[in-house]
Amino acid sequence: xxxxxxxxxxxxxxxxxxxxxxxxxxxxxxxxxxxxxxxxxxxxxxxxxxxxxxxxxxxxxxxxxxxxxxxxxxxxxxxxxxxxxxxxxxxxxxxxxxxxxxxxxxxxxxxxxxxxxxxxxxxxxxxxxxxxxxxxxxxxxxxxxxxxxxxxxxxxxxxxxxxxxxxxxxxxxxxxxxxxxxxxxxxxxxxxxxxx
Numbered sequence: 001x002x003x004x005x006x007x008x009x010x011x012x013x014x015x016x017x018x019x020x021x022x023x024x025x026x027x028x029x030x031x032x033x034x035x036x037x038x039x040x041x042x043x044x045x046x047x048x049x050x051x052x053x054x055x056x057x058x059x060x061x062x063x064x065x066x067x068x069x070x071x072x073x074x075x076x077x078x079x080x081x082x083x084x085x086x087x088x089x090x091x092x093x094x095x096x097x098x099x100x101x102x103x104x105x106x107x108x109x110x111x112x113x114x115x116x117x118x119x120x121x122x123x124x125x126x127x128x129x130x131x132x133x134x135x136x137x138x139x140x141x142x143x144x145x146x147x148x149x150x151x152x153x154x155x156x157x158x159x160x161x162x163x164x165x166x167x168x169x170x171x172x173x174x175x176x177x178x179x180x181x182x183x184x185x186x187x188x189x190x191x192x193x194x195x196x
Contacts, residue, residue, distance in 0.1 A: 041106065043075065044101040044104040044105055045099060047077045048108040049097070050099070051081045051097035051098070051108070052081070052108045054081070055081045055083060056095065056112065066083040067083070068080075068082045068083045074099070076101065079098070081095060081097045082095075083095060091114055095109065096108075096109050097110075120142045121139050121140055121143060122144070123145070124147065125146045125147070132151070132170060133149070134151075134155055135155060138156040139158065139161070141158070141159040142161075142182075145163045145164070146163075146164045147163065147164065149161070150170070151177065154179055159181075160183050163187075163188065164188060164190075165187075
């Protein structure tokens with residue numbers, strides 16, 4: 001009886017190992033296919049994102065541009081971009097970019113609208129040459145002036161700050177440099193659409 005039990009045990013282990021080897025082979029084959037599929041999806045998505053960026057740039061250069069792109073070759077794939085005018089009065093546009101690569105497709109949608117005055121904690125066209133931001137001043141949101149930004153004794157700007165003209169210090173950079181928590185960009189022109 002011991003011989004039969006050993007024989008049955010050996011056959012059982014052999015069957016188990018055959019099933020396990022078959023499954024390991026299937027898993028390794030599927031993993032290659034999954035990697036290729038993931039790579040193709042990633043490239044298709046990158047093509048769509050690039051199309052949305054290209055269209056955004058064209059709209060930045062020419063706000064009336066709405067031609068889009070049709071079946072353009074891009075990174076070994078195809079690119080389609082459609083521009084939809086959502087609201088003519090408020091100049092709101094929607095970009096729908098589709099990237100295709102080796103049978104995979106990705107769609108990216110972006111909605112663009114002009115900047116509004118209401119998004120700023122402080123916005124001015126002219127500082128009049130008399131406004132100095134001092135150490136007693138703290139601005140908690142986005143800040144922009146189309147004039148010089150004049151600073152004295154380390155004012156604090158928590159939001160993104162920008163100015164069309166340069167930064168002016170009352171005495172010196174060491175004594176007056178502002179604390180830009182959200183960053184500062186000089187040479188930026190921001191023309192806001194008036195609220196209707």
